[in-house]
Amino acid sequence: MSKESTRDPAPKRGVSRRQFFKGVGVVGAGTALVPESSEAASGGAAFKPGKHSITLKVNGHAVALEVEPRTSLLYALRDHANPPLTGTKLVCDQGACGACTVHVDGKSAYSCNLLAMDMVGKEITTVEGLAGADGKLHPLQEAFIAKDALMCGFCTPGFLMAISAQLKKNPNATVEELKHACAGNVCRCGTYPHIFEAMVETVKKMKGGA
Amino acid sequence: MSQAETKKTTWGPREEHTLINHHLRRLDAPEKVTGRAKYTHDVHLPGMLYGRVLTSPHASAKVTNLDTSAAEAMPGVKAVVKLYSDEKGLKYEGDPVAAVAATSPELADDALRAIKVTYEKLPHVVTPKDALRKDAPEVYKGGGKGNLRQSGSRGDLDEIKGIMAKCDVRVEGEYSTPIMHHVCLETHGVVVDYRGGDTATVWASTQGTHSVPEDAQKALGLKNRNAVTVLVDYMGGGFGSKFGLMLPGEIACKLSLIAKAPIKMMFTRHDEFVAAGNRSGCSVKLKLGANKDGKLVAMQSEVVRLGGLEQGAFAGLPYVYNVENVYSTAAALHTHQDGSVAMRAPGHVQASFVMEAAVDEMAAKLNIDPLEFRKMNLKDTAYHRQLDKGAEVIGWNRRPKKAGETPLVGAFKSCKRGMGCAVGTWGGGGYASCVVDTFIHSDGSIATQVGTQDLGTGTRTYIAAILAEEFGLPMSAVEVRIGSSKYGMSVPSGGSTTTASLAPAVKESTTLAKRLFFEKVAPMLGVKPENLTAKGGKIFVQGQPDKSLTWKQACKVLGRDNIAAQGKWNAELQGDGLHGVHFAEVEVDTETGAVQVIKMVGVQDCGLPLNRTAVESQMNGAMIQAIGYALLETNIPDPVTGNMVNANMDDYKVPQAFEIPEMIPVIDDGDTRNVVIGMAEPAIIPGAGAIANAVFNATGVRIKSLPITPDKILRGLERLKRS
Numbered sequence: 001m002s003k004e005s006t007r008d009p010a011p012k013r014g015v016s017r018r019q020f021f022k023g024v025g026v027v028g029a030g031t032a033l034v035p036e037s038s039e040a041a042s043g044g045a046a047f048k049p050g051k052h053s054i055t056l057k058v059n060g061h062a063v064a065l066e067v068e069p070r071t072s073l074l075y076a077l078r079d080h081a082n083p084p085l086t087g088t089k090l091v092c093d094q095g096a097c098g099a100c101t102v103h104v105d106g107k108s109a110y111s112c113n114l115l116a117m118d119m120v121g122k123e124i125t126t127v128e129g130l131a132g133a134d135g136k137l138h139p140l141q142e143a144f145i146a147k148d149a150l151m152c153g154f155c156t157p158g159f160l161m162a163i164s165a166q167l168k169k170n171p172n173a174t175v176e177e178l179k180h181a182c183a184g185n186v187c188r189c190g191t192y193p194h195i196f197e198a199m200v201e202t203v204k205k206m207k208g209g210a
Numbered sequence: 211m212s213q214a215e216t217k218k219t220t221w222g223p224r225e226e227h228t229l230i231n232h233h234l235r236r237l238d239a240p241e242k243v244t245g246r247a248k249y250t251h252d253v254h255l256p257g258m259l260y261g262r263v264l265t266s267p268h269a270s271a272k273v274t275n276l277d278t279s280a281a282e283a284m285p286g287v288k289a290v291v292k293l294y295s296d297e298k299g300l301k302y303e304g305d306p307v308a309a310v311a312a313t314s315p316e317l318a319d320d321a322l323r324a325i326k327v328t329y330e331k332l333p334h335v336v337t338p339k340d341a342l343r344k345d346a347p348e349v350y351k352g353g354g355k356g357n358l359r360q361s362g363s364r365g366d367l368d369e370i371k372g373i374m375a376k377c378d379v380r381v382e383g384e385y386s387t388p389i390m391h392h393v394c395l396e397t398h399g400v401v402v403d404y405r406g407g408d409t410a411t412v413w414a415s416t417q418g419t420h421s422v423p424e425d426a427q428k429a430l431g432l433k434n435r436n437a438v439t440v441l442v443d444y445m446g447g448g449f450g451s452k453f454g455l456m457l458p459g460e461i462a463c464k465l466s467l468i469a470k471a472p473i474k475m476m477f478t479r480h481d482e483f484v485a486a487g488n489r490s491g492c493s494v495k496l497k498l499g500a501n502k503d504g505k506l507v508a509m510q511s512e513v514v515r516l517g518g519l520e521q522g523a524f525a526g527l528p529y530v531y532n533v534e535n536v537y538s539t540a541a542a543l544h545t546h547q548d549g550s551v552a553m554r555a556p557g558h559v560q561a562s563f564v565m566e567a568a569v570d571e572m573a574a575k576l577n578i579d580p581l582e583f584r585k586m587n588l589k590d591t592a593y594h595r596q597l598d599k600g601a602e603v604i605g606w607n608r609r610p611k612k613a614g615e616t617p618l619v620g621a622f623k624s625c626k627r628g629m630g631c632a633v634g635t636w637g638g639g640g641y642a643s644c645v646v647d648t649f650i651h652s653d654g655s656i657a658t659q660v661g662t663q664d665l666g667t668g669t670r671t672y673i674a675a676i677l678a679e680e681f682g683l684p685m686s687a688v689e690v691r692i693g694s695s696k697y698g699m700s701v702p703s704g705g706s707t708t709t710a711s712l713a714p715a716v717k718e719s720t721t722l723a724k725r726l727f728f729e730k731v732a733p734m735l736g737v738k739p740e741n742l743t744a745k746g747g748k749i750f751v752q753g754q755p756d757k758s759l760t761w762k763q764a765c766k767v768l769g770r771d772n773i774a775a776q777g778k779w780n781a782e783l784q785g786d787g788l789h790g791v792h793f794a795e796v797e798v799d800t801e802t803g804a805v806q807v808i809k810m811v812g813v814q815d816c817g818l819p820l821n822r823t824a825v826e827s828q829m830n831g832a833m834i835q836a837i838g839y840a841l842l843e844t845n846i847p848d849p850v851t852g853n854m855v856n857a858n859m860d861d862y863k864v865p866q867a868f869e870i871p872e873m874i875p876v877i878d879d880g881d882t883r884n885v886v887i888g889m890a891e892p893a894i895i896p897g898a899g900a901i902a903n904a905v906f907n908a909t910g911v912r913i914k915s916l917p918i919t920p921d922k923i924l925r926g927l928e929r930l931k932r933s
Binding site for chain 2: 071079083086087092093094096097099127144146148151152153154155156157160179180182184185188191193195
């Protein structure tokens, strides 16, 4: 994922750090961690605190949004998109549980750790887009159903996205590789043994060309 | 056709079930794998506001100044409430101070930051050691002295001391379990839709759909419970912590009374750790005495429950085992920490760990196989059957016969393997409350509805299974409606009482519906209703399969009429009293102190299992939570600041993919009771004890305090080396 821009301390185009603080004022000072992060918004035009109109490509559709520079992709999907895309779950909000995993340009990423404005021009896939356009479920979704790899279901979208990204990379992935792919995900109901069974089932099916 | 004529309802012979007691697919799995399942956290309403709570950063404090004017003046902030009062004070980190509602989550966060609070910190105690100090500040003034309250005892101390002294062998120890957190992935919260007027709708992440209306009605000042509709389509985990409106719900109602707009109030993860309740810890002094022949004779125990501001839970000692001569005391030790609430088998997990560690130590001291020693001291033969089964499945004979005397294995030849076992018990019975309705219409639609909830336990699925089996239909042909307080009354899902309370009422409802339906259909086939059978999507005359109607044809008979059949609880369809055992095999790295559970076997009875898949999933999940309890999870309070230092999911580690061993859940089919019993809670009880005992078997180190972290192992190994 393109995290470079968020890590670059040097001001780029757009507001300087000082301007940013001035604009935010006292109330918003706590948001100061996200200045100059995203020139991607509106093709690198200057951005200020407050709302910005951006368009994200989510599940193949253009999604117009009004977000602030500090808005994470997770909040953008769940709370700012209209209609909201709530399949992606908010659990820890700090990249410690995997519940918010989506695909960014085909790779798995924690949407709570990405800024929405950095995502312009990227292909975002959420659990709502994992099935085919015709509604045919991904083999992994089928296997989760068949193997009872879920209970309350709150972690399920995150596991599906994490594992399916690895399967995209390597359709013959071993269970060990797939466990690594979702090692950052948490299921509190404890469905792991059945998730592992679903992995085996999926790889078997995908090999069979199903 | 009065209901009084109903023949006695039974579950019928086991071999005749077509759906019940089979492996069934979860009905709502397709919704959950596509992201379509809408949890409370996912509800969006036009004009909805986001609520946030400002919580106390101090364990004990007074507020000397609370200025919310800047927050109130912010555009987009629609309501601000002060939640602090001098009488209440602030008694724990997480105690609410104020709350806001704003048009976006980001804005709500800003509004919280704009609230100016001046705190006067007061002395606090957040550890048992500090709470017991002579000069410790009292958490509760009045009603007793110091922080040790609610003490009681049973037995005659002098008599027990005398008997103990005569015992051939004694073991003695101090044991402790930590405060643990539920870590429900969906935090506690609600969406309250009240815009003024006489009625309100509340979406709630709750274990009790019908536990919320009354609370919400009171909080909103409405006429009675019927003024509030509570909806719980899906909920993201509760584990005992979610009943009633709860703190976020109470606060949301306050905000909505001001804003007259829908409020979504979900706890943040930090709120969840510090203010949503927890599993109480304990510290226990225990002495056991036994005779040379392996019979437990006497027990002396001193239990202190650690429930923060609450009482905590601890099941009676001796737990499960037969010990005739007992003296025990129990008390609650209060600290300035969020109060404990129920968590999966409250009291039992703590008591089982303590008792099982002592029993295991006694077996080792007597040089008796710990499994045989257990059988010698457990009266109930269900345990004998389950212990034998578990031993066979895990391969008990592979274990080192003498603790710690096992070859080093692993890539660096630094690991030792061992096995342990433990037992647990639970009630799981039901009670009268549920009202279940089944409807059949002439278009062939058939539905059962009741205001229960599915926590991931599979309630929805087994209701469908009971209904579909009754009418010989596939599960896809029936409909189940749950999760609304507008449907019939149902019990809150606590204490594993749902299955035994609900399933009998479902069975009564579907049985009556079938009888009423057959009365309508029988004349069409020119027979008496009692000669009809429903099977394979058809209604036919017994013994004359050619004389039949398809389901659709049969339903047409109803014309403009329909079938409506209500069922209530039938005590004879449910039971009480469960047994379970766990076996664990662990690998302990003697260089790093790390413990890995490599295999775990659970054997659990539950009478008649409704959905074997769901029971197995529950057993796996319970064992995994037990692994977290045994090895990883603990609330870490800082005695100096009074803060919980690991109130986030990075620092509070729960089991993940690489902590999961090979797991074998075994449903105890030796239990032939033809009744349903809830089993989700007992399935967790023996886990921590089994793992701790396996660690002893592998290394010779007896860890008496959970979680079993590497530092404890390394210290234990060091002590062992020196002695």
